[in-house]
Amino acid sequence: MTSQEVRTQFLNFFKGKGHKIVPSAPMVMKDDPTLMFTNAGMNQFKEFFLGNTVPKNKRVTDTQKCLRVSGKHNDLEEVGKDTYHHTMFEMLGNWSFGDYFKKEAIQWAWELLTDIYQIDKESLYVSVFEGSDDADNLEMDKEAYDLWNAIVPKERIIMGNKKDNFWEMGDQGPCGPCSEIHVDLRSKEEKAKTPGASLVNQDHPLVVEIWNLVFIQYNRKADGSLENLPEKHVDTGMGFERLCMVLQGVKSNYDTDVFTPLIREIEIITGHKYGKDEQTDIAIRVVADHIRAVSFSIADGQLPSNTGAGYVIRRILRRAIRYGFTFLDTKQPFIYRLVKVLGETMGKAFPELREQYQLIENVVKEEESSFLSTLEQGLVLLESVIKSSKSKTIDGEKAFELYDTFGFPIDLTSLILEEKGYQLDSKGFEKALKAQKDRSRAASEVSKEDWTTLMEDSEQEFIGYDSLEASAKIVKYRKVTSKKGGQQYQLVFNLTPFYAEGGGQVGDKGYLETPNGDVIYIVDTKRENNEIVHFSENLPKNVSDTFKVVVDKKQRWRTASNHTATHLLHQALREVLGNHVEQKGSAVHSKYLRFDFSHFSKLTVEELREVENFVNARIEGQLPLEENRNISMKDAMEQGAIALFGEKYGDTVRTIRFGQSVELCGGTHVKNTADIWHFKIVSEGAVAAGIRRIEAITSDAVKEFYFKNNRMLFEIKDLLNNAQDPVKAVSSLQDENATLKKQIEQLLKDKAKGLKTELVGEMEEINGIQFLAKKVDLDAAGLKDLSFEIGGQVSNLFLLLGAEKDGKALLSCYISKELASNSGLNAGTIVRELGKHIQGGGGGQPFFATAGGKNPAGIDDALAGAKEIVRSTTIT
Numbered sequence: 001m002t003s004q005e006v007r008t009q010f011l012n013f014f015k016g017k018g019h020k021i022v023p024s025a026p027m028v029m030k031d032d033p034t035l036m037f038t039n040a041g042m043n044q045f046k047e048f049f050l051g052n053t054v055p056k057n058k059r060v061t062d063t064q065k066c067l068r069v070s071g072k073h074n075d076l077e078e079v080g081k082d083t084y085h086h087t088m089f090e091m092l093g094n095w096s097f098g099d100y101f102k103k104e105a106i107q108w109a110w111e112l113l114t115d116i117y118q119i120d121k122e123s124l125y126v127s128v129f130e131g132s133d134d135a136d137n138l139e140m141d142k143e144a145y146d147l148w149n150a151i152v153p154k155e156r157i158i159m160g161n162k163k164d165n166f167w168e169m170g171d172q173g174p175c176g177p178c179s180e181i182h183v184d185l186r187s188k189e190e191k192a193k194t195p196g197a198s199l200v201n202q203d204h205p206l207v208v209e210i211w212n213l214v215f216i217q218y219n220r221k222a223d224g225s226l227e228n229l230p231e232k233h234v235d236t237g238m239g240f241e242r243l244c245m246v247l248q249g250v251k252s253n254y255d256t257d258v259f260t261p262l263i264r265e266i267e268i269i270t271g272h273k274y275g276k277d278e279q280t281d282i283a284i285r286v287v288a289d290h291i292r293a294v295s296f297s298i299a300d301g302q303l304p305s306n307t308g309a310g311y312v313i314r315r316i317l318r319r320a321i322r323y324g325f326t327f328l329d330t331k332q333p334f335i336y337r338l339v340k341v342l343g344e345t346m347g348k349a350f351p352e353l354r355e356q357y358q359l360i361e362n363v364v365k366e367e368e369s370s371f372l373s374t375l376e377q378g379l380v381l382l383e384s385v386i387k388s389s390k391s392k393t394i395d396g397e398k399a400f401e402l403y404d405t406f407g408f409p410i411d412l413t414s415l416i417l418e419e420k421g422y423q424l425d426s427k428g429f430e431k432a433l434k435a436q437k438d439r440s441r442a443a444s445e446v447s448k449e450d451w452t453t454l455m456e457d458s459e460q461e462f463i464g465y466d467s468l469e470a471s472a473k474i475v476k477y478r479k480v481t482s483k484k485g486g487q488q489y490q491l492v493f494n495l496t497p498f499y500a501e502g503g504g505q506v507g508d509k510g511y512l513e514t515p516n517g518d519v520i521y522i523v524d525t526k527r528e529n530n531e532i533v534h535f536s537e538n539l540p541k542n543v544s545d546t547f548k549v550v551v552d553k554k555q556r557w558r559t560a561s562n563h564t565a566t567h568l569l570h571q572a573l574r575e576v577l578g579n580h581v582e583q584k585g586s587a588v589h590s591k592y593l594r595f596d597f598s599h600f601s602k603l604t605v606e607e608l609r610e611v612e613n614f615v616n617a618r619i620e621g622q623l624p625l626e627e628n629r630n631i632s633m634k635d636a637m638e639q640g641a642i643a644l645f646g647e648k649y650g651d652t653v654r655t656i657r658f659g660q661s662v663e664l665c666g667g668t669h670v671k672n673t674a675d676i677w678h679f680k681i682v683s684e685g686a687v688a689a690g691i692r693r694i695e696a697i698t699s700d701a702v703k704e705f706y707f708k709n710n711r712m713l714f715e716i717k718d719l720l721n722n723a724q725d726p727v728k729a730v731s732s733l734q735d736e737n738a739t740l741k742k743q744i745e746q747l748l749k750d751k752a753k754g755l756k757t758e759l760v761g762e763m764e765e766i767n768g769i770q771f772l773a774k775k776v777d778l779d780a781a782g783l784k785d786l787s788f789e790i791g792g793q794v795s796n797l798f799l800l801l802g803a804e805k806d807g808k809a810l811l812s813c814y815i816s817k818e819l820a821s822n823s824g825l826n827a828g829t830i831v832r833e834l835g836k837h838i839q840g841g842g843g844g845q846p847f848f849a850t851a852g853g854k855n856p857a858g859i860d861d862a863l864a865g866a867k868e869i870v871r872s873t874t875i876t
């Protein structure tokens with residue numbers, strides 16, 4: 001059975017049981033402060049379990065792109081080393097939101113695995129929660145046990161502890177017991193020797209968990225206690241690649257058709273065969289796995305970068321590059337060449353891979369080239385660290401510097417050191433690493449108090465599209481303290497006009513007014529678990545009052561202007577550059593807007609002007625906002641709205657139209673494009689291969705911009721003695737400047753000529769050597785030129801020149817080549833020796849060398865020292 005069929009059968013099976021097939025949510029989280037990447041199928045349904053949102057469908061099924069490389073679930077270091085953990089994998093799932101429960105979940109899972117997929121019943125084991133005698137004092141999951149026991153013999157039911165069989169989303173929130181299904185893929189002989197039951201959950205590569213059925217029935221409260229939920233839910237997750245391994249009769253996920261095309265391609269590119277050598281195999285698995293994680297996240301709009309989620313992606317890709325570099329001998333970019341194969345194998349289920357193939361390939365290639373050159377540079381640096389090391393153990397601090405500043409991987413450092421018979425002071429490295437981590441943690445860590453709830457089960461309504469003020473009550477609040485000591489409060493209101501940061505747009509600012517007129521500023525607004533959280537510096541004295549909450553009108557207007565202008569800019573770019581332009585990121589602030597998009601070359605001045613004119617024509621056209629808050633996705637697409645990759649949309653969406661520009665958007669906009677006043681691009685540049693960035697301003701920021709420019713112009717005119725035409729005046733100044741430069745050059749040349757004649761005249765002969773030591777007024781380049789000029793004219797020359805430049809001392813020593821070889825005099829040795837007088841050092845070749853030092857007062861001694869040297873020299 002092909003992997004395609006495995007996937008389709010799963011979804012169709014649950015569709016047959018009344019489930020709605022929904023698309024995978026993006027793998028990269030956009031507006032969730034608690035999570036960078038989707039790490040389980042349930043993430044996108046979190047709100048339903050928490051009761052913040054009511055689901056439209058009580059039964060859904062999907063395949064979810066997951067990434068487990070950070071936070072609570074981090075499998076990164078295992079990946080490649082074993083054969084069944086990936087960074088990015090698909091999780092097949094079926095959900096019941098307050099609908100069916102254990103009975104159906106268990107029966108259907110069994111039916112699907114044994115009837116539809118025809119997995120041998122004898123090879124399956126199931127686990128049941130055994131209960132706990134800790135503070136929770138939970139009973140064993142008897143219900144699940146009985147249900148399983150009706151279909152599976154006792155010997156294959158395993159009792160599991162809280163760690164394996166009681167699932168919790170976090171410290172608080174929905175939770176419940178779970179039942180895992182494991183499969184034993186060992187040979188008959190092996191099975192006869194060791195019973196499979198004893199290998200479940202023991203990290204055996206052939207006895208692995210494939211499916212986890214979670215029965216959500218409790219809520220973990222802030223005080224640590226559990227309460228029964230009014231509604232019970234089912235949340236299941238099955239590893240797609242592991243299922244394919246079972247159904248395709250192979251012993252490793254990497255031997256399924258999900259991976260074999262990638263592995264074949266790696267073999268072809270690198271010339272290394274898979275399955276011959278363990279270390280090579282690990283490297284091949286790492287590369288085959290990581291290209292998936294990286295490609296999917298770029299397709300979701302997350303490019304490799306230096307911070308946050310982008311940095312995690314960069315590190316994954318670098319891990320692959322490093323394994324290739326070290327074990328597959330790849331010194332040139334090659335991973336990007338897998339993007340095409342990936343698109344061919346997975347593009348049907350995930351069209352974003354095909355549609356963005358070119359972009360993904362470019363970005364990966366550029367990352368590879370730049371990291372490979374870092375590696376090469378790092379190798380050179382490491383070489384010099386080794387050379388200058390007095391002992392066979394390399395300082396941990398030094399290795400850390402290499403790691404921290406140049407991104408040179410520490411395991412590579414150890415490996416190279418080992419090869420050269422050195423070792424790494426890993427304790428010192430760990431210490432430096434920890435110190436750095438502590439520093440950044442101290443800067444960012446926050447502690448959050450529990451929420452204090454004032455109004456149970458209160459609805460929270462957002463009215464900020466229509467009004468900027470409301471009369472509101474606090475539903476709940478908590479205090480947040482950063483480790484730096486800063487304190488803030490987070491407030492949730494029953495009614496709010498404040499827009500929470502999201503869709504690239506910043507959160508609203510404003511204030512809250514108490515009944516007796518006190519004002520408390522609201523400094524930011526963010527969304528957490530679908531609740532709008534307001535950040536304030538203080539808490540009102542009487543938290544149960546009704547408050548007037550007011551959005552800062554001016555800031556909102558500026559932000560809205562920038563948001564609407566962003567839509568017009570998007571339209572303009574597609575119009576001017578072509579339909580290949582896709583939005584790749586957007587930041588709408590009150591002061592400016594930033595827009596990233598795919599396009600392969602720098603925009604010309606004409607293109608930029610055309611884009612600007614296009615937008616301004618629409619501003620002048622006074623296009624009214626046409627907003628549709630509740631339109632079906634289908635209708636929106638028919639109207640020409642563009643859905644973005646990596647965004648999660650519901651069945652109904654909000655559309656924002658200004659003239660021909662239609663976008664799916666949840667942001668705030670001006671009522672009419674005329675409100676924007678004017679649009680001005682302030683910069684255009686590259687963000688990554690094939691991605692350009694435009695920054696622009698609107699409304700009063702443009703006014704400010706022109707005002708500043710105008711003032712600058714006046715200042716320039718002023719400097720130019722009120723020239724009528726400052727451009728002409730500057731241009732003639734430049735001409736004048738060029739003429740003066742030429743004259744100075746000529747003068748300097750003449751001076752050098754004069755100096756040369758003068759110096760040649762001052763030569764004295766000592767021991768048959770033409771000797772001169774003298775202080776002159778030249779820079780380092782001048783000393784060199786002059787030395788070579790004189791050297792070309794005078795034979796048997798020993799010339800030592802000294803100079804003082806910017807408070808520093810310079811020496812240069814020139815010795816005619818034949819003299820150097822006849823006398824054993826060596827300019828390099830001499831400047832090093834004489835350099836001591838000027839408290840410096842230097843070096844060079846036997847016939848010419850220079851030194852620099854910080855003591856100009858010692859120049860005369862150096863000159864005198866030269867004479868001594870020549871006096872005691874004999875020519876052979």
Ligand code: ATP
Pocket residue numbers: 040068075084085086087088089091209210211212237238239240241242
């Ligand atoms: P394991 O103990 O094998 O790491 P888990 O307990 O972390 O699994 P769950 O969090 O219950 O797994 O996830 C549900 C299913 O997702 C698992 O049964 C497994 O099939 C699959 N899965 C989990 N982690 C990975 C991974 N890193 N790569 C591929 N599949 C995975």
Ligand code: MG
Pocket residue numbers: 075
């Ligand atoms: Mg795990």
